[in-house]
Amino acid sequence: MYMTASKHAVVIVGYGGMGSYHAKLIQGHPKLEVTGTFDLLEGRREASREDGYPAYDSYEAVLQDAAVEVILIATPNDVHKELAVQAFQAGKHVICEKPVTLSVEDFHIMVTAAKEAGRTLMVHQNRRWDEDFRVVTQMYRENTIGELFRIESRVHGANGIPGDWRHLEEFGGGMLLDWGVHLLDQLLYMIDSRILRLSSRLSFILGNGVDDGFEAMLEFENGISAVVEVGTTNFITLPRWYVKGTEGTGVIEDWSLQGRTVTRNPDMAHVEPKPIQAGVGLTKTMAPPSEEATITGTLPEAFHMPCSFFDNFAEVIEGKAEPIVKNEEVLRVLHLIDAIFQAARTGETLKDFDLYPAAPTV
Amino acid sequence: MYMTASKHAVVIVGYGGMGSYHAKLIQGHPKLEVTGTFDLLEGRREASREDGYPAYDSYEAVLQDAAVEVILIATPNDVHKELAVQAFQAGKHVICEKPVTLSVEDFHIMVTAAKEAGRTLMVHQNRRWDEDFRVVTQMYRENTIGELFRIESRVHGANGIPGDWRHLEEFGGGMLLDWGVHLLDQLLYMIDSRILRLSSRLSFILGNGVDDGFEAMLEFENGISAVVEVGTTNFITLPRWYVKGTEGTGVIEDWSLQGRTVTRNPDMAHVEPKPIQAGVGLTKTMAPPSEEATITGTLPEAFHMPCSFFDNFAEVIEGKAEPIVKNEEVLRVLHLIDAIFQAARTGETLKDFDLYPAAPTV
Numbered sequence: 230m231y232m233t234a235s236k237h238a239v240v241i242v243g244y245g246g247m248g249s250y251h252a253k254l255i256q257g258h259p260k261l262e263v264t265g266t267f268d269l270l271e272g273r274r275e276a277s278r279e280d281g282y283p284a285y286d287s288y289e290a291v292l293q294d295a296a297v298e299v300i301l302i303a304t305p306n307d308v309h310k311e312l313a314v315q316a317f318q319a320g321k322h323v324i325c326e327k328p329v330t331l332s333v334e335d336f337h338i339m340v341t342a343a344k345e346a347g348r349t350l351m352v353h354q355n356r357r358w359d360e361d362f363r364v365v366t367q368m369y370r371e372n373t374i375g376e377l378f379r380i381e382s383r384v385h386g387a388n389g390i391p392g393d394w395r396h397l398e399e400f401g402g403g404m405l406l407d408w409g410v411h412l413l414d415q416l417l418y419m420i421d422s423r424i425l426r427l428s429s430r431l432s433f434i435l436g437n438g439v440d441d442g443f444e445a446m447l448e449f450e451n452g453i454s455a456v457v458e459v460g461t462t463n464f465i466t467l468p469r470w471y472v473k474g475t476e477g478t479g480v481i482e483d484w485s486l487q488g489r490t491v492t493r494n495p496d497m498a499h500v501e502p503k504p505i506q507a508g509v510g511l512t513k514t515m516a517p518p519s520e521e522a523t524i525t526g527t528l529p530e531a532f533h534m535p536c537s538f539f540d541n542f543a544e545v546i547e548g549k550a551e552p553i554v555k556n557e558e559v560l561r562v563l564h565l566i567d568a569i570f571q572a573a574r575t576g577e578t579l580k581d582f583d584l585y586p587a588a589p590t591v
Numbered sequence: 592m593y594m595t596a597s598k599h600a601v602v603i604v605g606y607g608g609m610g611s612y613h614a615k616l617i618q619g620h621p622k623l624e625v626t627g628t629f630d631l632l633e634g635r636r637e638a639s640r641e642d643g644y645p646a647y648d649s650y651e652a653v654l655q656d657a658a659v660e661v662i663l664i665a666t667p668n669d670v671h672k673e674l675a676v677q678a679f680q681a682g683k684h685v686i687c688e689k690p691v692t693l694s695v696e697d698f699h700i701m702v703t704a705a706k707e708a709g710r711t712l713m714v715h716q717n718r719r720w721d722e723d724f725r726v727v728t729q730m731y732r733e734n735t736i737g738e739l740f741r742i743e744s745r746v747h748g749a750n751g752i753p754g755d756w757r758h759l760e761e762f763g764g765g766m767l768l769d770w771g772v773h774l775l776d777q778l779l780y781m782i783d784s785r786i787l788r789l790s791s792r793l794s795f796i797l798g799n800g801v802d803d804g805f806e807a808m809l810e811f812e813n814g815i816s817a818v819v820e821v822g823t824t825n826f827i828t829l830p831r832w833y834v835k836g837t838e839g840t841g842v843i844e845d846w847s848l849q850g851r852t853v854t855r856n857p858d859m860a861h862v863e864p865k866p867i868q869a870g871v872g873l874t875k876t877m878a879p880p881s882e883e884a885t886i887t888g889t890l891p892e893a894f895h896m897p898c899s900f901f902d903n904f905a906e907v908i909e910g911k912a913e914p915i916v917k918n919e920e921v922l923r924v925l926h927l928i929d930a931i932f933q934a935a936r937t938g939e940t941l942k943d944f945d946l947y948p949a950a951p952t953v
Contacts, residue, residue, distance in 0.1 A: 246866060250873050359870025378796060386877040387840075387853075387885070388864045395876075408876065426938050428790045428808065430816060434740060434837070446790065446808065448938075454792060461876060464840035464853035464885060467833060475796070478749075478826035484869040491749075491826035502750045504608060507846040508721025511612050514757075514770065514823060515748040523749070523826060576788050576810075578940045 236262040237543060239324075240297050242288065242312055243304030244268040244277045247326055251301055251353075252282060260543035261299070267291050288312065292319035299546070302326060305394040306401025310335040317346040322546050325352050328410040331401045333563050340556050340590045349546050354554045355538055356411040357418050361481050363531035364488075365470050366419050368479055373529045374490050375476030380420075381456040382412050382470055385463035389435050396437045403439030405431065405566060408459040413445075413569075414562045422451035424565070424583040429572040434462050445569050481528065490526045497522050557587040598624040599905060601686075602659050604650065604674060605666030606630040606639045609688055613663055613715075614644060622905035623661070629653050650674065654681035661908070664688055667756040668763025672697040679708040684908050688715050690772040693763045695925050702918050702952045711908050716916045717900055718773040719780050723843050725893035726850075727832050728781050730841055735891045736852050737838030742782075743818040744774050744832055747825035751797050758799045765801030767793065767928060770821045775807075775931075776924045784813035786927070786945040791934040796824050807931050843890065852888045859884050919949040 237260060241248045244266045252263050266277040267285040274284035285291045291300065292315060300316040301324040302309055310330050313323045323343065329352045330336045343350040356362060369377050394400035395407055425448050432442040442460040449455070468488070470481040477492030502516040534553075536544070544550035561584040572579045599622060603610045606628045614625045628639040629647040636646035647653045653662065654677060662678040663686040664671055672692050675685045685705065691714045692698045705712040718724060731739050756762035757769055787810050794804040804822040811817070830850070832843040839854030864878040896915075898906075906912035923946040930944045 246873065246875065355871050359872070361870060384874075384877050386874075387855075387880050388876060388878065391875045392863055404876075408874075411872075428940055430808070430810070444808075446792070446806075448792070460835075462835060462840075464835075464855070464880075465833070465842050465851070467829065471827070471829060473822075473824060478824075480827050489827070493749075493826070501754055508723060509717050510721070510773075511608065512746075512748075512770075513608065513753045514750060514766075515746050516750065518749050518826075576940055576942065578790055578938055580938065 236260055237298045237546065238262060238264040238296050239299040239301050240264060240285070240291050240294075241266045241282070241301045241303060242268070242291065243302065243326075244273040244284075245303065248301075248303035249276070249280065251303055252280060255539060258539055258543075261539055264297065265291070288315070292316065292321070298322060299324060306331055306406065307399060310339050313339045313350065314342040317342040317348050317350075320346060320348065322349040323351070324542060325350065327352055327354055327414075328401060328406045328563070328566070329559055330563070331406070333560065333567060336560055336563055337590065340560075349542075349552070350556060351542050351545065351552050352554055352556070352559045353538065354411070354414045354559070356415055357554065358534055358538060359415075359484075360531045361469055361484060361486060362415045362419075363534065364481060364486065364528050365472060365479075366532040367529045368472060368474070369419055370532060371529065372474065374472070374474035374479050374492050377472055377474045378452055379454055379473035380416070380470075381458075381472065382416060383456075383458040383460070383467050384408050384412065384469065385460045385466035387462065387464045389461050390437055390439070390441055396439055398438045402437075403441075404459045404461060405440050405443045405569060409443060409457070409566060409569070410562060412457045412459065413565055414558070416447070416455055416457060417562055417565070418558065420449055420451070420453055420455075422449040422453065423585040424448070425450050425580060427565075427568055427572050427579045427582070428577075429569040431570075431573040432460070432462070443569065443573065445572075477523075479528065486528065488528050490528065492524050492526060494522055494524050555587065556590045560584065560590050561587045598622055599660045599908065600624060600626040600658050601661040601663050602626060602647070602653050602656075603628045603644070603663045603665060604630070604653065605664065605688075606635040606646075607665065610663075610665035611638070611642065613665055614642060617901060620901055620905075623901055626659065627653070650677070654678065654683070660684060661686060668693055668768065669761060672701050675701045675712065676704040679704040679710050679712075682708060682710065684711040686713050686715055686904060689776075690763065690768045690925070690928070691921055692925070693768070695922065695929060698922055698925055699952065702922075711904075711914070712918060713904050713907065713914050714916055714918070714921045715900065716773070716776045716921070718777055719916070720896055720900060721777075721846075722893045723831055723846055723848060724777045724781075725896065726843060726848065726890050727834060727841075728894040729891045730834060730836070731781055732894060733891065734836065736834070736836035736841050736854050739834055739836045740814055741816055741835035742778070742832075743820075743834065744778060745818075745820040745822070745829050746770050746774065746831065747822045747828035749824065749826045751823050752799055752801070752803055758801055760800045764799075765803075766821045766823060767802050767805045767931060771805060771807075771819070771928060771931070772924060774819045774821065775927055776920070778809070778817055778819060779920065779924055779927070782811055782813070782815055782817075784811040784815065785947040786810070787812050787942060789927075789930055789934050789941045789944070790939075791931040793932075793935040794822070794824070805931065805935065807934075839885075841890065848890065850890050852890065854886050854888065856884055856886050917949065918952050922946065922952050923949045
């Protein structure tokens with residue numbers, strides 16, 4: 230099965246929506262090649278063969294195939310750990326879909342197994358590469374609207390939870406584990422500071438056993454306050470990103486990168502605003518600034534990532550690079566997710582819980 | 592000075608922006624008439640005379656004028672209590688600007704003085720009459736987008752705190768006391784339920800001694816969660832109202848009542864959404880619903896208030912009506928403001944603090 234000597238053979242385990250998407254992503258990669266798949270369902274094995282990827286008959290067969298270097302796990306979340314540990318024991322590297330595990334303990338077991346086998350575990354926190362996120366990262370790093378002090382990150386849908394395992398608790402369903410893990414990973418990847426305070430709320434509007442959305446309010450030691458929110462009952466969406474800096478405000482409406490910045494015009498002296506009628510009252514405070522007092526601008530270029538997730542992964546297993554998605558960062562996010570569940574359950578504000586700075590996991 | 596026998600004579604104390612606005616509001620009222628004003632500043636006394644309202648030389652002179660029935664207090668917040676207590680002792684009724692006092696204790700003193708004098712104290716919580724708020728009230732009462740479970744109420748400005756006493760703590764400045772008291776009063780007036788949990792954050796971006804904004808997260812016993820937010824460093828505004836019901840979502844952009852509702856189309860069977868590309872990943876959950884699956888509608892008519900603030904006040908002092916703005920409701924809001932300050936200061940979530948049901952103050 231090791232068809233191209235210069236490429237690392239990858240087998241995708243779980244050939245559903247994400248698994249087949251991974252196959253497309255890896256297609257044409259100079260160093261990685263999908264050489265097969267495995268799925269429990271015959272229908273998906275059939276789909277894999279139709280897509281040109283041989284389907285193994287069993288996971289055992291994948292593990293015993295010495296030509297396979299990398300297992301890419303894209304199954305429901307509850308079996309990530311078991312599949313990964315077996316892969317490491319068989320001497321394979323592992324790329325694992327997010328959320329990597331349902332508990333911090335399970336992640337420790339995975340990381341330990343990887344270390345004992347001398348193999349690489351990298352979690353597919355791909356949304357660090359999302360352009361919208363990298364635009365905000367650029368604003369944060371380069372102070373394009375002054376120093377950021379407020380970051381609101383939201384994804385809103387109106388479809389409820391997709392009708393598969395994602396609405397079942399035992400498979401690791403729910404929106405905090407699904408979209409939450411992305412938004413939280415982005416935030417912690419960008420902001421190099423300790424979380425001082427956390428409060429949160431889970432939403433159970435749809436009557437599933439899992440959360441159909443959540444909001445988390447975080448305060449960082451460096452002064453940034455953040456809101457992270459996921460909703461699946463939002464027929465009108467609020468902006469994907471809403472950020473405030475000391476010189477202005479930025480908004481990114483959606484993944485199409487529609488958005489803008491509005492900043493203070495430094496060439497204009499401060500003019501006390503004139504009161505406007507608002508409802509049955511007057512307001513000076515909430516009167517819009519005069520047109521000359523502000524500058525409407527375009528979003529900055531996105532922060533540049535040196536290489537793609539898969540480029541980086543190939544270099545890591547070749548011993549040429551450090552992983553961009555570090556396991557200690559993944560652990561910190563898992564730990565934060567646990568804290569968000571706890572804060573919501575108890576209705577308390579949590580302090581002194583953050584694993585910062587992210588320390589080596591083993 | 593009692594120019595029209597059939598009208599109640601009102602003297603406005605504090606002839607700044609709000610005082611002169613009140614004079615305009617009362618102009619032509621069938622039962623109330625502004626017969627004069629008092630202000631400490633000669634410039635404002637001059638402005639009052641130019642507007643056609645005689646200016647008293649001292650507050651003492653106002654109090655001693657037997658023709659004056661009503662004192663309307665529109666001064667900075669720190670002197671409301673003192674002025675009101677003197678007014679009651681002189682046998683006058685009082686309309687007081689918001690926030691009525693800087694502490695619950697001061698409000699008790701005012702209410703006690705009113706009761707001892709057998710006179711009326713009504714706080715000018717005029718934004719209960721705001722059309723945007725009454726539209727939301729209609730949605731809440733009539734379930735026009737299903738049962739509401741989420742209410743987000745925001746006012747965003749970019750002017751900082753106006754450059755007068757409102758940025759000084761000793762005068763009762765700060766945004767929680769200024770705009771916060773309105774938004775909180777609206778929320779508690781609409782939702783007849785106990786607040787179970789509260790967390791909050793004050794903003795001190797502008798370097799004033801007072802908050803330049805705040806956010807409060809409230810959870811009510813009836814299942815509604817609410818966000819109340821005021822910002823003065825927001826160069827781009829989020830919607831004035833964002834509300835979610837079991838059948839859809841509603842948004843009111845601003846005081847011009849631009850807005851819409853989007854609700855589930857009950858005639859369409861549920862169709863599992865198709866994944867869309869979002870950033871570097873796919874998402875089924877956040878794919879927009881198909882056009883036929885939802886209905887975009889207009890905002891409902893505003894909830895109808897039986898009479899205006901001043902109509903109601905006149906009937907109250909004539910013994911013909913109960914006040915729409917009840918002092919026990921004002922007390923509950925003041926108490927909530929105290930709790931928001933406390934929750935922000937301590938970084939804790941507060942429980943078991945709400946004065947519900949609002950009980951008579953004395």
